Amino acid sequence: MPFIPHTEADVREMLTTIGAADIEALFSEIPAALRTRALEGAPQALGEMEVGRLMQQRGARDGRPINFIGAGAYEHHIPAAVWAIVTRGEFYTAYTPYQAEASQGTLQLLYEYQTMMANLTGMQVSNASLYDGASALAEACLMSVRAHRKSRSARMLAPATLHPAYLAASRAITEGQNLKFDVTPYEQASGLTQLAALEAHRGQDITAVVIQQPNFFGLLEDVDAITDWAHANGALVIAVVNPLSLAILKPPGEWGEKGADIVVGEGQPLGAPLSSGGPYFGFMTTRQELVRQMPGRIIGRTVDLDGKPGFALTLQAREQHIRRSKATSNICTNQGLLVTAATIYMTLLGAEGLERVAAVSQARTTELVEALTRIAGVKLMFDGPRFHEAVLQLDRDPAGVLRALASRNIVGGYDLSRDYPELGHALLVCATEMRTREDIDAYAKALTEILAG
Amino acid sequence: MIEPLIFTHSRPGRSAAAQRPQSAPTPAVPEKLRRKRRAALPEVSELQAVRHYTRLSQLNFSIDTHFYPLGSCTMKYNPRACNQFAMLPEFLGRHPLAPAEVSQGLLACMYELQEMLREATGMKGVSLTPMAGAQGEFAGVAMIRAYHRARGDHERTEIIVPDAAHGTNPATATMCGCTVVEIETLADGDIDIEGLKKALGPKTAGIMLTNPSTLGVFERRIQEVARLVHEVGGLLYYDGANLNAILGKVRPGDMGFDVIHMNLHKTFSTPHGGGGPGSGAVGVGQRLLPFMPIPVVGKEGDSYRWLDERDLPQTIGRLSAFMGNAGVLLRAYVYMRMLGREGMQRVAEYSTLNANYLQARLRKAGFDLAYPQRRASHEFIITLKRQAKELGVNAMDFAKRLLDYGFHAPTTYFPLLVPECLLIEPTETEAKEELDAFVEALIAIQREAEQDAAKVKGAPYTLPVRRLDDVRAAKQLDLVYQEGG
Secondary structure, three states: OOOOOOOHHHHHHHHHHHOOOOHHHHHOOOOHHHEOOOOOOOOOOOOHHHHHHHHHHHHHHHOOOEEOOOOOOOOOOOOHHHHHHHOOHHHHOOOOOOOHHHEHHHHHHHHHHHHHHHHHHOOOEEOOOEOOHHHHHHHHHHHHHHHOOOOOOOEEEEEOOOOHHHHHHHHHHHHHHOOEEEEEOOOOOOOOOOHHHHHOOOOOOOOEEEEEEOOOOOEOOOHHHHHHHHHHOOOEEEEEEOHHHHHOEOOHHHOOOOOOOEEEEEOOOOOOOOHHHOOOOEEEEEOHHHHHHOOOOOEEEEEEOOOOEEEEEOOHHHOHHHHHHHOOOOOOOOOHHHHHHHHHHHHHHHHHHHHHHHHHHHHHHHHHHHHHHOOOOEEEEOOOOEOOEEEEEEOOOHHHHHHHHHHOOEEOOEEOOOOOHHHOOEEEEEOOOOOOHHHHHHHHHHHHHHHHO | OOOOOHHHHOOOOOOOHHHOOOOOOOOOOOHHHEOOOOOOOOOOOHHHHHHHHHHHHOOEOOOOOOEOOEOOOOOOOOOHHHHHHHOOHHHHOOOOOOOHHHOHHHHHHHHHHHHHHHHHHOOOEEEOOOOOHHHHHHHHHHHHHHHHHHOOOOOOOEEEEEOOOOOHHHHHHHHOOOEEEEEOEOOOOOEOHHHHHHHOOOOEEEEEEOOOOOOOOOOOOHHHHHHHHHHOOOEEEEEEOOHHHOOOOEOHHHHOOOEEEEOOOOOOOOOOOOOOOOOOOEEEOHHHHHHOOEOEEEEEOOEEEEEOOOOOOOOOOEOOOOOOOHHHHHHHHHHHHHHHHHHHHHHHHHHHHHHHHHHHHHHHOOOEEOOOOOOOOOOEEEEOHHHHHHHOOOHHHHHHHHHHOOEOOOEEOOOOOOOOEEEEOOOOOOOHHHHHHHHHHHHHHHHHHHHOHHHHHOOOOOOOOOOEOHHHHHHOOOOOOOOOO
């Protein structure tokens, strides 16, 4: 019996104490008609060795192709110490720190995390995480409606260059609360949001303007101008950022005259493996005045009975277990373990280390673009400043090209043609510090052969 | 605080040099978009970082180190194999948007997990994408809303929630744009059927139920509840927080539920991680199949692919950027394969045995059960109302003193309708000796409370900190460390 410690003698003794004839008697309150027969459809138990073999086979089937996709999830070096510590049982198998005295490790770590995220984003306060970047944006939109008391519209202006899944998730999650999303087009030549596109909404009641930096095409938006436009038009600013990029890019707290109001994003680049899409974590930081509108767990430093400093969950009056139907969000469990990884990652890298990772990733992408655009049938779209992703135009449908690349052990990019049909045969590519010159050459060689075929 | 903040270890110019690219070009960023001042992150050596976070870990209670009978949270053993096999390099290195051709191994695991969960719950379809229980709840209520709307039934906006429910239930209903109608629970722990009848009507979208309820008892008239709700056109939502109690014994689908969420981090033993990541997979009956959140894994012949809005045009949509917490799902998959069909049934049997044994022993030791006439499910409630009144020692005091005895406290003051309560869930993975030691600790604390109440009220004494000033934490907000602070 896997993981069950009871001996037969234990069971007998326990049943005697309970006064029950057998274990079945403990289920006597379940109506007989409802009782389940055996779970015929479930497989027989396997030992750890057999499951291990099965999982190795499943993994081997997928192999380890060289990855050139970003599109919201980025492959970076993760120091060995990060997951060695994260998977210590004391972090891995603890729960939400309801008993603060018995959870000071997790609580102090989360306080350190909040400090690091506030510093990185240039904001004053941070929560202790949300689920992922997309759902964090949805929560930010809901928060902006609570925070912006003068706005009655619950209308968001979101750029067409926002990650398409972020827009989709934000719509799905906020749908019941009647939020509206107006999507502003990007300029065809530059791939950027221009003020002219926003001007169409001048005079309207807009609750918040969403700005993604870098945008989904990897390009750097004129965040100062958009932030100032939003504030001049009475809207809050929600920044969606890659936290790693903030090692070299202006933090949202300094955008424009007044800075962004709410900052969210995907925390995955900070120490979480690609892991097929999760678990990652969403982060959220904001201005001090808005802290009571922020969803999710928040950790505060306080003192104990002896006046000694310690940490506890705070501002719980916002949360579902206290306020129930009037809570800021239904969020309960979030992504504590991933935040543990991110905190250790940021500590090991430091600001200068993050800066180097960002700078090398940017340079590798430039190398990749140079190598691929030398191939007949491949052109660069949008040549403005970018972080570590670029849009390439192919001379044929990217789907077939990506399949051919996959058969050569290369995951060649994200096909943009479904989300952005107006771009034609467009492919979004990314190279981080993990990609070597040899990786890039291998990609160029394979693509040359495929496009020549 | 016995370990200084990481920031106090920081010295300008210090680094964990092996962890950064050995050289880097100057970033190519236009002046006005450039960061001017580096973020104030720690500058420490690798050993300093490792030692600091290892020491922090040692300040935690956890399942690996302590009995952790936190009611409604199912703190069972998290097998190490689940972690190791989910962290094979091929799974960790796989990009979520990699083509299906190089993802068949992962997709096979996900598809089989969907099938096993379907079988275990008696539902017709499963979507694995919700990233936590509360998001699974959201998906469930959003599907109920979408179902009514698709039928042109726009007036159904009321969600019925028993007063014993988790706070996430009413919060979720609000998030979905519904109004909450609360109904009462009877003295025996069952739902007040007459109250339910009054609450039901043409505006009823559905009801959210946990069964066994948060009171630790099985809702005996569940079939009648299901019939009444369905008769008025509403749907039934099952909160899977307590699925551990009934796994393989009774299936939500057979009870009449139309939609359920499962906390894989409870019943299926994925780690709680100090507060996540969780996973809130949802199962649906026939009526809600078209509305499942995407993506879902489909099988065609021998190959697998992600199904999206082209396959499920009525979906409630995406809840995450990619496909939910895939790594958590892999851990649950490994766990279920190790349990197998019989192992799953034993989960319910032995978690129920442990709870009833603890309940019986505590009753014999003189503690008051909240529902003495009922069988415990996988958890049960004791109320310390008498101790609070007679000795001035309340449930929080007992909980804090338990920490000194080396046990994580049960859930306190929840459910809200039982005063001074401890909600105790031992899980199936605890040995009898551990349960006995826990009973002895509570008996010892009771004795202390009778002889020296102040001692119990001052607890804990042996932890890194004593009781913390929560009022100060909320009034004098200190959420971010300031240099020199």
